[in-house]
Amino acid sequence: MSQFSNNIKIKTETNQDRMSQISDYTHNVSLRLSQVLDEIGVNERIVLKRRRLRLLRETLFTIPYQLRTYNTSVYCFGSQTESTTTPGLQSDFDCLYSINNFNIITDWSEWEPGVKNLLMIQDETVSPGYCLLQHLRDDAPLPYNDVLNEDFYRDRRGRVLLKNTLINVAYEEGRVRHGPALSEQEVPGVYDLDIVFALPCKSWPVQANHWLDEQGVGGWPTEEMRRYCSSTGCFVVAVGNKGSGNRELEWRISTSLTERCLMFNLNITQVRCYVLMKMILKTFISSQYPESISSFMCKTVLLHCIANTQSNAWRENTLLTCLTLCLSTLYDCVLNEVCPHFIIPDNNLMAERFLPHIKPFILDTLQYVASSNGRALLEIDCDRLGLRLQMKNNGICVIDPQTIPTFISGQLFKDVALDIAHVNKMLLSETNNSFNIPAVLQLLSTCMFKHVYKYLDANQKQDKIAGSVTAQQLCKTLGSVLASSNIYHQGNISMETLTWLSFGLNSDVSSGKLKLASIFYCMEDTERTDMIVKDTEECYDLSVVEAVCACHNFEHQDKRSAFNRLSFQQNEEHVLVKHITAFCVIFLPCEINCCPYELQHEMFRSTQEDLAYRRKYDYWMDWAVVDSLPYLYFLQYKTCNSLRRHDDKKRALSNLVRAIDEEANLGHRETALNLLGQCMEQENRSTDALRCYLLSVQIRERNNAAKLHICILLNTLINH
Known part of the structure; x- marks a missing residue:
């Protein structure tokens, strides 16, 4: 692949001369293009915010696996984490699950006793960028000679190799395999999700050793970056080379951590250049031939161009020239069907990639865009880029430049x-x-003390934040389970219970407070219940606060503009959780003694027939779960009724009806309707109660306590 590097150097040297003599036209178009990209969220503030919050998600994803003793780490890669996307690009979300029970070694000195050792083999029988994994003994640094099961294969040399079909055990209903990834697609309200299962290797891959010694024209990547990258090791993912005769035995070497490091060290012009390449790909090529050129190829071309260009060449006023360089380099790659992987250059990403009838179309398209002096960009509909650029050229500014960045911020925080x-x-x-109750308390206490505190004491800021917000959620439940035990045995709650509840009281705007209010309500302490409900209502700003439910996937409506604005303004986003989000209020079966009677029915929502209609992650259906806002008004109705404040009771009932009708992102609207129906029964409005239950069944036909309420109501009406 050395000829490829030489070609890029010649091209970039020629382009460098052009950059030093940039025309007024190119200068002006570049600046306007930079301004447009700034307005659609490709700016330094949003780039940093997106990366910060995506890395926080990475730690949050990992915590449950560590707390549940699964030796798994979760990594977030791709455009969403690199912040090289826009709303219009609709990039999917890439998660790599690193299964850490294996010790993959490149040298016998790295062998460890008592663990599953695998030797990474990179020889002449393996495709570039791939490897074989030989099974080793765990009691001595020697090869394993027995084929344990169908996941292993003995080759002609007598080596026992691990097959990449091991990933098949991870298949789940609703997921499709694409190469090494399992994909969840077209789930309403969430990003398409690609999950890759991988095995970690602490060592740097031998095939990439040469990269550590290379030095780019502009000193990029720096020596410090290379030193860090070499310490990250690599992953192996379960997919073989399409053209290989050992396809089930080969594992692809992934240098995703290194690539993420490189992308995090790009300047904003380089990020914008990559975003533009993806927009061009989506507009002109992928719409007709979606499997021809990948965004990873565009990224690879960009990295090659950066490494072979002086760093001062990438400026806002040279964006168009930089884009032209990348497109012409991509043109050469397609023409020669050679695109070397940036880290492992012997791995040609375009080998046997193009069908004969596709290649001329791609070449003509790239030539058209590259030679258009930016005019082809006016045809891009993605994020209305073409329209925005045309308006800039005509001196028109009618689009609020903060609209998209605030929307992105709100989505990231949500x-x-x-x-x-x-x-x-x-x-x-x-x-x-x-x-x-004792078993549940033991489990939650173990989670709290053994694992969450590990994150609270971590050196990384994101780990501390993730540990803190997770601990607050656990504290709510710990305190409530203790309260359930206290109420059952003593009729009141202990100071220890109040202490745990206080730790989780401000986990968000409402759910912690409403759990405390529920406890006092079940203790028949109406005055304190009323006081807490009033305080919660004052904190719950209806113009800002968004309901948050993760029990099931549903299509979320647009968030409140004030929610988006506050998300955009705040750089320490974790503090916003307690000010602008409202989590569901959850009662486990063992918390039944501090759950109002009307809500307890939700724990018994399923008939034997209904159980067959549950999905894998529907275990929440055995809990009592309700959105905060309708539950707030339900508790208010009940306390005002007990205190004989009839006007306040009517207001609470009206607010409950309004919340069910108007609150866009309720995850448990059917449960709120069930509570409203019971309130209507207490008001002797049987017809309205029945209407509520029937509406509830329309929302969730199965696993719904409304059916139980309908039976009880009809029985009451018939007998009376």
Whole structure:
């Protein structure tokens, strides 16, 4: 691949001369293009915010696996984490699950006793960028001679090799395999998700050793970056080379951590150049031939161009020239069908990639865009880039430049809030919906002390934040389980219980406070219940706060503009959780003594027939779960009724109806309708109650306590 590097150097040297003599036209178009990209969120503030929050998600994803003793780490890669995307590009979300029970070695000195050792083999029988994994003994640094099961294969040399079909055990209903990835697609309200299962290798791959010694024209990547990259090791993912005769035995070497490091060290012009390449790909090529050129190829071309160009060449006023350089380099790659992997150059990403009838179209398209002096960019509909650029050229400015960055900020923060709720749901699932309070307390205490504190004491800021928000969620449940035990045995709650509840009180705007209010309500302490409900209502700003539910996937509506604005303004986003988000209020079966009677029915929502319609992650259906806002008004209705404040009771009932009708992102609207129906029954409005239950069944036909309420109501009406 040395000829490829020489060609790039010649091209970039020629382009360097052009950059030093940039025309007024190119200068002006570049600046306007930079301004447009700034307005659609490709700017330094949003880039840093996106990376910061995506890395926080990475830690949040990892916590449940560590707390549940699965030796797995989760990494977030791709455009969403690199911040090289826009809303219009609709990039999917890439997660790599690193299964850490294996010790993959490149040298016998790295062998460890008592673990699953695998020797990475990179010889002449293996495709560039791939390897074989030989099974080793765990009691001595020697090869394993026995084929244990169908996951292993003895080759002609007598080596026992691990097959990459091992990933098949991870298949789940609703997921499709694309290469090494399992994909969840077209789930309403969430990004398409690509999950890659990988095995970690602490050593730097032998095939990439030469890269560590190379030096780019502009000193990029720097020596410090290379030193860091060499310490990250690599992953091996379960897919073989398409043209290989050993396809089931080969594992692809992934240098994703190194690539992420490189992308994090790009300047904003280089990031914008990559985004433009992806927009061009989406507009002109992928729409007709989606499998021809990948965004990873565009990234690889960009990295080669950066490494062979002086760093001062990448400026806002040279963006168009830089883009032209990348497109012409990509043209040469397609023409010669050679695109060397940036880290492992012997791995040609374009080998046997193009069908004969596709290649001329791609070449003509790239030539057209590269030679258009930016005019072809006016045809890009993605994020209305072409329209925005045309308006800039005509001196028109009618689009609010903060609209998209604030929208992106709100989406990023909502994603993090959903992750916090999802982590809590996964941890609570470990209780196996047990009514055994001591066993549940032991489990939650172990999670709290043994693992979460590990994150609180971590050196990395993101780890501390993730540990803190996870601990607050656990504290709510710990305190509530203790309260359930206290109420059952003593009729009141202990100071220890109040202490745990206080730690989780401000986990968000409302759920911690409403759990405390529920406890006092079940103790028949109406005055304190009323006081807490009032305080919660004052904190719950209806113009800002967003409901957050991670129990199931549903299509989320647009977030409030004030929510987006605050998300954009704040750089320490984790502090926003307690000010602008409202998590669901969750009661486990063992918390039944501090759950209002009307809500307890939700723990018994499923008939034997309904169980067949549950999915793998529907264990929450054995809990009582309700959105904060309708539950707030339900508790208010009940307390005002007990205190004989009839006007306040009517207001609470009206607010409950309004919340069910108007609150866009309720995850448990059917449960809110069930509570409203019971309130209507207490108001002797049987017809309205029945209407509520029927509406609830329309929302969730199966696993819905509304059917139980309908039976009870009809029985009451018939007998009276």
